[in-house]
Amino acid sequence: MALIARARKKRKPVAEMNVVPYIDVMLVLLVIFMVTAPMLNQGVKVDLPKVSSEALPQDNNTQVLTISIKADKTYYWNLGSEVDTEKQQDKAMTLPQMTDAVTKIIRAGTEGGKRTQVFIRGDKTVDYGSVMGAMGGLQKAGVGNVGLITEAP
Template sequence: MARVRQKRKPHAEMNVVPYIDVMLVLLVIFMVTAPMMNQGVKVDLPKVGSEALQQDNNAQVLTISIKADKTFYWNFGKEVDTDAKSALDKALTLPQMTAAVKGIMGENSRQGKSVQVMLRGDKTLTYETVMAAMGGLQQAGVGNVGLITEAP
């Protein structure tokens, strides 16, 4: 009796374990380097020796940044934007900033949400510029403004 040989087909399966290893290494690298990246509007903050204030966890935070050339930038989110990761790359004038803040404040008051407004000003700005910004914020319906400084 003759034996019948079966043809064996090659087993073509790709081993994905090395690819998963590479992806995990890349993920770890990005997780480690992402917090170190500093992007956004560069503002030279004044240095003041004070403690950080408690933040209301339920409130949205609107961070207004003023550069030395008196241009305004803003960021709106859950956290204070101390690293200037600004949502807008477009520079605004004082009237444009006032109108934008007025819209944000109006929308949030209709939804019953509270908004904390924080002001980041370059240390070379004049008192007049900071007061003009605070006046614009007051016209936009902001009652309280926090000032962001750097620790010495």
């Protein structure tokens, strides 16, 4: 009799959900997205608006360094909030020379307890590579943030 009583006990149904098929589907979707993502168009052609803005507030603990790039890919630097184009004409330099000069200026400012704000003034006919070269040189010099200067419309 004891054997019959044990055989008649009902087993409880398993209430767990099998998630392995869902994981397989997710991995397949992940692979599909990874393959198709580089094929997507990353940008569209846009006409950038001309905007006017107010000058940034200055504090006494900040020095302003302006890098100017002319159409002939010569670089100039100016320390101070006002850019004197007459004085800059005799200081034309190449990108490596500009990077060295900026590195020295930033080190001197840091040792003096000043923060350096760097801005780039690029001629509208300068190619994108020259501006990016200047930004790369500034990054090597230790500049984290760079502002771009434009003219008001």
